[in-house]
Amino acid sequence: xxxxxxxxxxxxxxxxxxxxxxxxxxxxxxxxxxxxxxxxxxxxxxxxxxxxxxxxxxxxxxxxxxxxxxxxxxxxxxxxxxxxxxxxxxxxxxxxxxxxxxxxxxxxxxxxxx
Amino acid sequence: xxxxxxxxxxxxxxxxxxxxxxxxxxxxxxxxxxxxxxxxxxxxxxxxxxxxxxxxxxxxxxxxxxxxxxxxxxxxxxxxxxxxxxxxxxxxxxxxxxxxxxxxxxxxxxxxxxxxxxxxxxxxxxxxxxxxxxxxxxxxxxxxxxxxxxxxxxxxxxxxxxxxxxxxxxxxxxxxxxxxxxxxxxxxxxxxxxxxxxxxxxxxxxxxxxxxxxxxxxxxxxxxxxxxxxxxxxxxxxxxxxxxxxxxxxxxxxxxxxxxxxxxxxxxxxxxxxxxxxxxxxxxxxxxxxxxxxxxxxxxxxxxxxxxxxxxxxxxxxxxxxxxxxxxxxxxxxxxxxxxxxxxxxxxxxxxxxxxxxxxxxxxxxxxxxxxxxxxxxxxxxxxxxxxxxxxxxxxxxxxxxxxxxxxxxxxxxxxx
Numbered sequence: 001x002x003x004x005x006x007x008x009x010x011x012x013x014x015x016x017x018x019x020x021x022x023x024x025x026x027x028x029x030x031x032x033x034x035x036x037x038x039x040x041x042x043x044x045x046x047x048x049x050x051x052x053x054x055x056x057x058x059x060x061x062x063x064x065x066x067x068x069x070x071x072x073x074x075x076x077x078x079x080x081x082x083x084x085x086x087x088x089x090x091x092x093x094x095x096x097x098x099x100x101x102x103x104x105x106x107x108x109x110x111x112x113x114x
Numbered sequence: 115x116x117x118x119x120x121x122x123x124x125x126x127x128x129x130x131x132x133x134x135x136x137x138x139x140x141x142x143x144x145x146x147x148x149x150x151x152x153x154x155x156x157x158x159x160x161x162x163x164x165x166x167x168x169x170x171x172x173x174x175x176x177x178x179x180x181x182x183x184x185x186x187x188x189x190x191x192x193x194x195x196x197x198x199x200x201x202x203x204x205x206x207x208x209x210x211x212x213x214x215x216x217x218x219x220x221x222x223x224x225x226x227x228x229x230x231x232x233x234x235x236x237x238x239x240x241x242x243x244x245x246x247x248x249x250x251x252x253x254x255x256x257x258x259x260x261x262x263x264x265x266x267x268x269x270x271x272x273x274x275x276x277x278x279x280x281x282x283x284x285x286x287x288x289x290x291x292x293x294x295x296x297x298x299x300x301x302x303x304x305x306x307x308x309x310x311x312x313x314x315x316x317x318x319x320x321x322x323x324x325x326x327x328x329x330x331x332x333x334x335x336x337x338x339x340x341x342x343x344x345x346x347x348x349x350x351x352x353x354x355x356x357x358x359x360x361x362x363x364x365x366x367x368x369x370x371x372x373x374x375x376x377x378x379x380x381x382x383x384x385x386x387x388x389x390x391x392x393x394x395x396x397x398x399x400x401x402x403x404x405x406x407x408x409x410x411x412x413x414x415x416x417x418x419x420x421x422x423x424x425x426x427x428x429x430x431x432x433x434x435x436x437x438x439x440x441x442x443x444x445x446x447x448x449x450x451x452x453x454x455x456x457x458x459x460x461x462x463x464x465x466x467x468x469x470x471x472x473x474x475x476x477x478x479x480x481x482x483x484x485x486x487x488x489x490x491x492x493x494x495x496x497x498x499x500x501x502x503x504x505x506x507x508x509x510x511x512x513x514x515x516x517x518x519x520x521x522x523x524x525x526x527x528x529x530x531x
Contacts, residue, residue, distance in 0.1 A: 001425065016426060020416035037516045045368040045459050045515040049357035051419045074371075075419045 002077065006060045007068050007084045013060070021057040023048070024069040025089060050074060055089060058082070115311040118222050137303060138310035143317050146344040147175045149498060150336055151351055152322050152359060154178035155187035156298075157476055157483065158351035159305035159316070160491025161498070163221075166312035168492075169499035174314045175345075176306075177338060179321040179355075183302030186353045189421075189453030190484040191376050191398050191410035193389050195232040195293035197252045197259040199526035202509040203462060204255040209506050210489025211292060217488055223304030225296045226403060232293030233262070233271060235392040235438070236286045245288040248526075252290075262287045271388050273439045281437040282395050295389060295400055295408075301487055325363040325473070333363075333472035349474045349498050354419065354454025356477035363470050367477070368515045369456045372413040373423035374481050377432075377450035379442070381405030395434035407442065409435060413455065413481060423452035455481050459515065461524035465494050465507040474498050475512070 003012040029035055029043055048054075054074055059067045071080040071092060081090055116122065116135055126133050149165060151158045154176045165171045178184075194214055196207035213220075214227045236242045245261070252259040264276040267287040276284050306316055317340070324337035325348065335344035350359050354371040386401035398410035411431035414423045428450055436443045458464060458478035463486070465476045476494045479486060493504040503511075514520055 015424070037518075041368075041516040042366070046366040047357070047368065047370055048361075049367065049369050049371055049417070049456075051355070051358050051371075074417060077418050077420050077422075 002079070004058070004070075004079055005082050006063060006066075007082050008064050008066045009060065013063055017060060017062040019059045019061045021059045021067060024055040024057045053080070053092070057085070115307065118224075137307040138316050140318065141315050143175060143177075143315065143320065143338075143340055143343050144173075146335070147315070148173040148345065149347045149349065150174070150343060150345040151176045151349045152336070153185070153351040153353065154182045154302070154306070154316060154318065155185045155351065155353065156183070156301045156305060156487040157187075157353075157479075157490050157494070158349070159183075159302055159309055160487055161349060161351060161476070161494045162314045162316075163305045163309040163312070164492045164495035165499060166309060166314055169495060171499060172313035174309075175343065176309070176314060176316050177320045177322055177336070177343075178316070178318045181318050182306055182316065183299055186374075186453040186455065186483060187298055187302045187487075189374075189376065189451055190298060191400065191408050192295045192298045192402075192484055193232060193293070193391070193398060193400065193410075193482075194227070194296060194485040195290050195389075196257055196485070197232075197234075197248055197288070197290045197293070198523060199248050199251050200521050200523065201255060202521045203523055204252065204257055205506045206463075206465075206489055206493065206510070207486055208255070208257050208489075209492065210486045213488035213492060214296060215292075217296075217301075217304070221304040221308045223300060223307060225300045225304050227294065227296040228403075229292050229294040230400075231270065231289055231291045231388040233267060233388055233390050234288045235267070235282075235284050235390060235394075236288065237282050237284060237392065237394045239285075241394055242286055244526075245286070249288055257290075258292055259288055259290045262289050271386070271390055273386060273441045274390070275438060275440055282392070282434065293389065295402075297403070298484060301484075305491070322359060322362070325359070325470075327363070327470070331471060333470060347472045347474065347498055349476065349494065351476045351494070353477065353479065353483065354456050356456050356475065360468070360475065363468070363473055365468055365470060365473075365475075367456075367475075368459055368464075368512075369478060370417050371419055371454050371456050372416075373418050373420060373452040374411070374413045374455045375423040375428050375431075375450060375452045376408065376410045377428055377447050378402070378406040378408050379445045379447050382407070382445070385441075390438070392434065392438065395438070397431045397434040397438065399435055399439070406448065407445065409447075413457070414452075419454055421452045421454060455479070455483075457481075459524070460520040460522045462521035463490070463510055464512055465490060465497060466503060466511045466513075467497065467501070468512060 002015040326334040396412040496504040
C-alpha cells in the first residue's frame with residue numbers, strides 16, 4: 001500500500017485516505033454556454049491518459065479533505081512529489097531525471113526498489 | 115493446417131504425439147501489408163480472422179508488443195453474457211453471444227464455451243428495480259433474462275447463503291441462462307491458428323513505436339522495433355494502451371486506463387455450477403474446468419498502467435465472496451494479477467473510424483471486453499474492410515462524445531463493467 005505525503009497535513013498517510021481527482025493545471029472554461037461542441041468534448045471527455053509522468057489533482061478525502069497536486073509515474077505508481085494547490089508545476093529536474101525507464105511488472109518494480 | 119478431431123487424437127496417441135504441428139508460425143514481417151492490426155489479443159486476432167474469412171483480405175499482419183493473448187485476453191475472468199440495458203449494447207453483445215455458440219466448430223478449436231448461466235445478485239430494492247428493468251428491456255430485444263427468488267437462486271447455485279442474517283442479504287437475482295464462460299487462452303490460440311492458416315502473419319515481440327502518415331494525412335504504416343512496416347489500413351486493438359498508440363497519430367481519446375484485478379484459488383472438485391456476480395458488493399466468481407475458483411474485483415481507485423493494482427481492492431472482494439459463500443472461507447488463494455482496462459465516460463466501447471483516414475480503433479471495452487470478443491472482432495473486420503461500420507457497431511463511434519449520443523451503460527448499471 002502506498003504512503004502519500006499530504007502537503008497540508010505535512011505527513012505521509014495511507015493511500016486509502018486519498019482519492020484521485022483528475023488532471024492538474026487545467027484552465028477550466030468560464031464560458032461554458034458559449035463553447036462549441038468540439039471545445040466541450042475536449043474539456044469534458046477527452047483525456048491525455050499519460051503513460052509515465054503525469055500531474056494530477058488528489059484529495060485527502062478521509063483526512064483534511066483538501067485538494068492538492070501530485071506528480072506521479074503511472075507505470076510504477078510512484079509519487080515523485082506532492083505540492084499545494086495553486087503552486088506552479090515543480091521543476092522535477094532537481095528531483096530526478098524527468099522520466100525513469102518504465103517498468104511493466106510488479107517484479108520489475110520490486111527489483112528496482114532493491 | 116491439420117484438422118483437430120477425435121481421429122487426430124487417436125492417431126497421435128498411437129505414435130507418441132510426434133505428429134502435432136505448430137498452431138501458428140512466426141514469420142519475418144513483410145515490407146507492406148494491406149491491413150495491420152496492432153494488438154494480438156482475442157479482439158485483434160479475431161479481427162484478422164474475420165477479415166480473412168468473410169472479406170477475402172489475407173495480406174494482414176497482427177503486431178503484438180508482448181506475447182499472444184498476454185494482455186487482458188489472458189487476464190480476465192472469462193464471463194460471457196449479453197443482458198445489457200440499451201438496444202445498441204444488446205445488439206453487439208448478443209451478436210457476440212450468438213457467435214460464441216458455434217465458435218469451437220467454426221475455428222476447429224475447443225474454446226470451451228460453457229453456457230452455465232450468469233446470475234446477478236440483488237441485495238436491495240434499488241438492485242431489484244434496476245434488474246427488473248433490465249429483464250424487461252432484454253426481453254423486448256429477444257435476449258433471455260429472468261428473475262429468481264432467493265430460494266430459486268440458491269437452488270441454481272447451492273453454495274449461496276440466502277439467510278436473512280447474512281452480511282449482504284439477497285432479495286432475488288437476475289439469471290441469463292445462455293451466459294457462461296469460455297477458456298480465455300483457447301480463444302486467442304484458436305483465432306491465431308485459424309487466422310494463420312488463412313495466411314495472416316502473427317508477429318510477436320514487435321512493439322509499435324510510431325504511426326506513419328502520408329502527405330494527405332492518411333495512414334502509411336507503422337514504425338516498430340523491427341523496422342518500418344507499410345500498410346494501407348491500420349486497426350488499433352490495444353485495450354489499456356489505446357491512448358498511447360492513438361497519440362502517435364495525434365488523436366486524443368476519451369479514455370482513462372485503470373488496473374482491474376482478478377485472482378484464482380487452489381483447485382478443488384466441482385462445487386460451483388454457474389457464474390455469480392454481485393454489482394453492489396462488487397464480486398464476480400465462477401469455477402474453471404481446472405477447479406480453481408476464478409474471482410474478479412472492481413477496478414482500482416486511480417488510473418495506472420501498472421499491471422498490479424492495490425491489495426486492498428482484492429481483499430475487499432474476498433471479504434464479499436466469503437460473506438456470500440461462507441463455504442469458501444478457509445480456501446487459499448493461489449495467484450492474483452492485474453490487467454489495464456480502458457474505460458470510456460459512458461462505459462460503452464468505441465469501434466469506429468477515426469479522424470485519420472485508414473486508421474480504425476476498437477477500444478473502450480473497460481472491464482467487460484472478453485464476452486464481446488467474437489462479435490467485436492466480426493463487426494470491426496467489417497468496418498475495416500468496407501471503410502464503413504456494420505449496422506451493429508454504427509452507434510459506437512468516437513464522435514458520440516461530441517454529439518452527445520452516448521450509450522450510457524454506466525448510468526444503467528451504476529457500476530463499472
